[in-house]
Amino acid sequence: MRHFVIVGVLVLLLSILTFWGLEAVGLMPVQASLQAQTVDWMFRLEMAVISFLFALIVVPLVYSLLVFRRKPGDTSDGEHIEGNTRLEVTWTVLPLITVLVFSYLGAVTLGETRRLDPNAMVVNVTAFQWGWRFEYPDYGIQSNKLYLPANRQVVLKMNSNDVIHSFWVPEFRIKQDVVPGRTTEYRITPVRIGEYKVRCAEICGASHAYMEAPVVVVSQTDFQKWVQESVAAQAATSGPDPKRGEKLYNELGCKACHSIDGSKGVGPTWKGLWGEQVKLSDGTTVVADEAYIIESIRQPQAKIVAGFEQQAMPAFTTLTDAELADLIAFIQTLK
Amino acid sequence: MKKILSLGLVRGLLWQIAGTAAGALLVTGIRALMGLNPWGSFLFTEPAWVVGALTGVIAFVWGVGALTDWFKWALGEETPEHREDPPGWEKYFGVSLDHKVIGIQYTVTAILLLLVGGLFALIFRLELAASGMQFISLQLYNTLMSLHGMVMIVGILLGVAGVMNYLVPMLIGAHDMAFPRLNAFSYWIAPPAAIVLLSSLALGGFDTGWTGYPPLSTRSPVGIQMFFIGVWVAGWSSILGGLNLIATVMRLRAKGMTAFRMPILVWASVATSLISLTATQLIGLSFQLVMFQRLLGMGFFDPAKGGNPILFQHLFWFYSHPAVYVFILPGLGVVSELLPVFVRKPLFGYRWVAMSSLGIALVGFLVWAHHMFTSGMNEYLRVPFMYSTLLVAVPTGVKFFSWVATLWKGKIETPTPMLFVLGAIVVFLMGGLSGPPNGVVTTDLHLHDTYFVVGHFHDTMFGGYIFPFFAAIYYWFPKATGRRMSEKLGKLHFWLLFPSFLVMTFLMMRVGLLGMRRRIADYDPALGLDFWHLLITISAFLIAASVLVFLYNFFRSIKHGEPAPGNIWRSRSPEWQVPSPMPVHNYEEAFEVVGEPYDYGLPGSTYIRFNGKSH
Amino acid sequence: MAHTDKQTAFRLGVLIFVYLAILTALEFYVAVAVPSVVVLSLIALAKAGLVVYYYMHIYRLYQETETDPNSYEYKAGTLRLGLWLFLLSDAFVFGGLAVARFNLWGMTRPPFNQVLGLIITSVLLVSSFFMNRAETAMAHGDRRNFVISLVITLLLGIGFLVGVIGIEWPSAIREGITPSANTFGAVFFMMTGMHGFHVLTGVIFLLIVLRNGLRGLYSAERHRAVEAAAVYWHFVDVVWIFFYPALYLIGTVV
């Protein structure tokens, strides 16, 4: 009996200490969304139960090890206890109840994180190897940064151009894969102003590690300001601009495969491309003019440059005509 | 030289090289005749490599001599039932029908693979010690990381087969497995499979992780095909091994050994084999479909052709979740088997522990989609899979509570095997308890594909397999060699491994929660994780150091260990009632089971009685 | 005594075959007249059940009397168990393929010629009948009948392969259903290909048994290889019992 009391007290002590220690260390990054609060609530509950269960096993284990150690020279056996059905039933039924409760809470909190706000703003997201692109259909804006107003739900409708990616902002907690051939949905309500990053969480090839994009949560008024500025900037674009083309080159991920200094990468270099005769894998040649370059970007499989892999280049179907023109203007500067 | 050439393994390797070349050249020739481009970026084209790898495997098995008897049977010839192995070490390098030899072959191959996989881990851990790219390329990182995962898993599967092959016939009083030739065949397709798997390194590698999800895996270099074929063939080893084991246990038990008088490890092995017999087919099929998608453009997983990438994930996880229980059930069986010996008390709740193995195996079939909570599969599937996933905690809990109750009021001794058993319990507890947060969908949305999951599964695999595997080696080493391993070095091994391992996985979970994704070669310094990663890398190297201590101990003790001919652990188990090393046909006299296996502390009881009749 | 025994066994084989034929006809009628997936699945299950019980003798697994582990019968029993375990394992491959079919096609199917499918199916069913006859003959020491039935089985098996690969595949390709065209082609070729591969191994197995049978290696008491070949052959038939409706009967044509 004495043993049980001591062990019981120690179990309680250790579970409280463990849980308190975990809390003190601070396990999660900052909470930047409404949904994060739900997730963290659930996680904290799990940690409490885990701390208790950990103590429940480890304390009697270590205690037995110290107290019931065989004395030197003692070769006798332990007590002949074969089992105890009542105990076995107890430690079957209690965990069973625990996991059922947890599943129930899991389902409830899951529902919470999925709740849809009718006033939500929609943003279309395109993932590709290796970058993100955001389109605001309400405002006709395209961007490589995800600007979000605080305290308003946003629904991301996500598509992938090539392989599976996964949209994850650790501070938002929620994660959703982006699958080619279908649209997946991500609902989030940012509550904390600041700069975060989307980090692609599904391996998607060589540069998976770098598939990040800024997420900027701003106040509602700042968001309106940003919208107006972007709309104005887009309207002001008069004619193609190689500067913007270069920016696209860096931000869209073209850089990963195409060099501008003549060196060979996954794809052919852009240096000296404009107006050249390009040898294709079927033996024909074609002049690198506007039509060819646009086709190469929108349907890369149509014509394959000799010596390069057919499947390598993803199709960039979401680029606007203005952006294509900017890219071409940039390529023209690369003599 | 002549002696070396006469070794089955060497012949097999030569045949494999020739077979690969023949197959690849054949396809290349056909392509040339058909006017297709015959040469590819790695000398041969992809179809040539695929066919070559397959013919190479077949040639290996033929060359080593694992098919000879079957061909004779097909021609209507008789072969002797038993075949004596020549004495000496050569028998380990050729086809033997003795389950003990095969068990050791499996075990040593497993250790080799674990070393290779560990070496990969050390290389990429070094890369991760600080943010920024240090010394390997992104593609090489991905290849090493993916191969680390799969090589380790194949290593574990072979290790599991080794433990079961060596022990189960002995534990049930059989003189061999039910189908000795099938047993040899199951082993001998594993080495060529491992070679094919590793050859992916030379063929451009692959960058998909061990899960090989399409469409990424349809875009990887040729290396991925070697990965698929290697795993596919190794899968057959697992399937046939499981088949053999179930047949053995069902047909060859000693007299009087009823279901609930079998040693507990036998229960665990049957549960394991049920999984590997059935579920393994699905990983084979899923990989096969991707292979054909690459070769013939069949659009199973290609959305452009109406295919469904998520179908692959269902097929893959239908195996790969139950597979994790293949890794641990024998390990947990070893824990249950050794605890009573060192506690000198019966195993608490034998029947419950036995049934919990089956329970884990069966429920394990119904939980696979918990790896896909964020995948975009049908949303309504998430909740039922959450329920089933958490349900596995119940039978696992029964094991834990029964172990603790076994320890309670025992007379505990702690030689090296017992230390590893206790280490296994603690480490597996950490791993097991980090499972439910993954299983609850809400929290998994944060945890999925982070280092939290990496921490979770290293804890479960080490606790459920690596620690018990070491325990089993220390414990049964005398049975195989007649000598015991050094206690001093064994303790050093444990005390180096255990703390560094806990530090490593605990920190993995920590960085995962803070935003560290899986499968990245480089991480954002802004996350502030550099210090933790450095510590993880240091722990990894301490683990490697402990493994070196083990290896030294292992090889030294084969020749120079302290002689241990008798029942040094004072066990009741049948294999310890005969002298070590084990005689060739196990028991000269058949035995009969007359009592319960774990009745320690019950005066006058015995488990088995030799009845004087020989086989 | 042995003689009437043999007659009864042969007669049972015929009876089961008649049932199978009726069920297959019914199945075809249902598919054409009242396309009900539930009824089709039930019919397929009934057919599979008949084959598994009466042709594959699953009950022999638990009807064992021999206990001496060194006897021929005991070893044959172990072998039988091993084979059934293998079939259980193999069934998972085909199950996986069926899952892929229903996931990718849903309640649609490509415009295959249903009559051709019915003919191919019948060939395989008839071959199962003769396989049963061959095994029954051997079990009663009737070597002549054994060889004749086995040869017929073999010819039908080869006929099935020719039907699938030589007629059905080219006709699918002519309709534009190539392996790389869409998921119809991909799934169809993978399902029939994997099944055909099993038929091929079965044919090889039967050839070996035929050769050894001609050399007189089997007797009424010792013919476990014949039994194994038969069980395997029927299993391949059972698989087709499910694949046939999955490919040709279930779903609306697109």
Ligand code: HEA
């Ligand atoms: C040996 C291997 C092993 C084992 C035993 C387990 C055991 C478990 N695993 Fe793990 N798991 C892996 C290996 C393993 N896992 C691997 C390799 C991956 C990653 C694959 C990849 O993506 O590469 C993975 C990933 C993984 C995921 C997916 C994570 C993600 O990618 O998002 C999930 C989600 O549910 C999960 C859950 C569980 C659960 C619930 C258990 C349970 O079985 C644990 C049960 C045990 C306990 C709970 C502890 C003891 C019980 C008690 C003390 C009783 C009382 C307990 C309660 C009331 C809770 N695991």
Ligand code: HEA
């Ligand atoms: C049994 C399985 C097993 C084992 C034992 C290990 C052991 C180790 N694992 Fe592994 N790991 C996996 C299975 C395993 N792992 C799996 C399945 C994955 C997922 C892969 C994926 O995402 O696809 C993974 C992924 C994984 C990652 C994540 C990679 C990423 O996502 O980018 C990391 C990172 O730290 C890691 C580290 C380690 C370390 C440091 C060890 C150490 O314990 C290793 C210690 C070293 C040794 C045991 C060998 C000692 C070697 C020597 C002493 C040198 C001598 C060698 C020779 C002479 C050949 N592992």
Ligand code: CUA
């Ligand atoms: Cu996109 Cu990883």
Ligand SMILES: [Cu+2]
């Ligand atoms: Cu799992």
